[in-house]
Amino acid sequence: MKVVDLRSDTVTHPTPAMREAMYHAEVGDDVFGEDPTVNRLERTAAERMGKEAALFVASGTMGNLVSLLAHCGRGDEVILGDHSHTFLFEQGGMAALGGITPRPNPNQPDGTLRLEDVVGAIRGDDVHFPRTRLVCLENTHNVCNGMPLTAAYTAEIARLAHAHGLRVHLDGARVFNAAAALGVDVRELVREVDSLSFCLSKGLCAPVGSLVCGSAGFIAGARRARKVVGGGMRQAGILAAAGIVALEQMAGRLAEDHAHAKRLAEGLAHIPGIKVAPVATNILYFRLTEEVSQTPEEVVDGLAERGIRLLGREGGRFRAVTHYWISDEDVERTIVAMHELIS
Numbered sequence: 217m218k219v220v221d222l223r224s225d226t227v228t229h230p231t232p233a234m235r236e237a238m239y240h241a242e243v244g245d246d247v248f249g250e251d252p253t254v255n256r257l258e259r260t261a262a263e264r265m266g267k268e269a270a271l272f273v274a275s276g277t278m279g280n281l282v283s284l285l286a287h288c289g290r291g292d293e294v295i296l297g298d299h300s301h302t303f304l305f306e307q308g309g310m311a312a313l314g315g316i317t318p319r320p321n322p323n324q325p326d327g328t329l330r331l332e333d334v335v336g337a338i339r340g341d342d343v344h345f346p347r348t349r350l351v352c353l354e355n356t357h358n359v360c361n362g363m364p365l366t367a368a369y370t371a372e373i374a375r376l377a378h379a380h381g382l383r384v385h386l387d388g389a390r391v392f393n394a395a396a397a398l399g400v401d402v403r404e405l406v407r408e409v410d411s412l413s414f415c416l417s418k419g420l421c422a423p424v425g426s427l428v429c430g431s432a433g434f435i436a437g438a439r440r441a442r443k444v445v446g447g448g449m450r451q452a453g454i455l456a457a458a459g460i461v462a463l464e465q466m467a468g469r470l471a472e473d474h475a476h477a478k479r480l481a482e483g484l485a486h487i488p489g490i491k492v493a494p495v496a497t498n499i500l501y502f503r504l505t506e507e508v509s510q511t512p513e514e515v516v517d518g519l520a521e522r523g524i525r526l527l528g529r530e531g532g533r534f535r536a537v538t539h540y541w542i543s544d545e546d547v548e549r550t551i552v553a554m555h556e557l558i559s
């Protein structure tokens with residue numbers, strides 16, 4: 217029986233085309249700048265995002281960390297969402313390793329930060345205060361129902377930040393999902409930000425890696441930061457080869473995953489006892505209502521017995537994430553299994 221793994225899009229295995237490209241990849245020492253495949257991936261990513269340069273890193277967490285280290289010095293402060301991945305799930309790396317203070321602002325249900333909150337969080341010039349340096353956004357917003365941020369909103373935040381002498385970094389781990397959901401070129405969504413990171417190893421199916429993009433000067437700083445956190449990866453062209461396939465073949469097909477998430481949402485919404493959150497991309501959250509006798513753990517275990525895996529999160533919230541390896545049939549199987557379990 218096929219296991220339907222909806223826990224995350226990070227569970228995606230590389231496609232046959234990726235394995236083939238990895239096998240044939242030309243490699244060199246990337247710390248010397250001599251890996252032709254890494255160099256090609258970085259050029260392709262920069263061009264795709266409309267930025268001057270790009271840097272291949274091991275993960276989304278490393279991409280955000282080296283970006284923050286390149287933008288900020290010790291004692292600087294970063295405004296970011298209180299539900300953002302960087303604030304919640306990256307071990308406070310900015311503070312632990314960079315001496316940078318996070319200044320969390322309330323994320324709205326659609327993943328945005330209120331402009332007035334951001335303005336209110338910017339520090340004045342006072343000997344008591346850290347210096348505000350950066351605003352971070354997340355697109356799509358993982359915890360906020362996978363919602364995409366529009367180009368207009370991102371531009372508004374950037375205008376505001378730049379007017380106060382701040383920079384803007386985008387955690388675009390799933391920015392191609394945002395572009396697919398909004399029906400725009402990904403460049404539109406990142407045009408006004410100073411830097412962004414995006415992941416190859418989520419919905420794009422590559423086995424490893426993320427890219428950081430920005431100006432040539434910024435990327436030089438991020439490259440130094442990558443080295444000090446141990447991210448100089450030598451013959452990384454093996455991995456970059458899969459990343460090139462991800463950009464060329466996988467970034468354009470994400471609407472299929474979104475259609476699967478919508479179908480799953482519709483199917484679950486018809487089951488009494490399930491309350492489904494709004495869904496716009498490949499991330500679907502739902503919870504059980506009080507009339508359901510099973511605990512969330514029992515539901516997760518019952519699904520696992522039927523070969524279906526999803527995440528039960530704190531507060532009785534469930535998360536299901538669709539991706540390349542989830543088919544129409546898998547979605548229907550999940551709906552039927554849930555029906556059996558809780559009715």
Ligand SMILES: Cc1ncc(COP(=O)(O)O)c(C=O)c1O
Pocket residue numbers: 226274275276277278301302354356357358387389390415417426
């Ligand atoms: C929005 C967001 N940013 C960053 C990351 C971190 O990526 P990685 O797991 O590659 O470190 C994740 C991972 O799920 C994420 O959802």
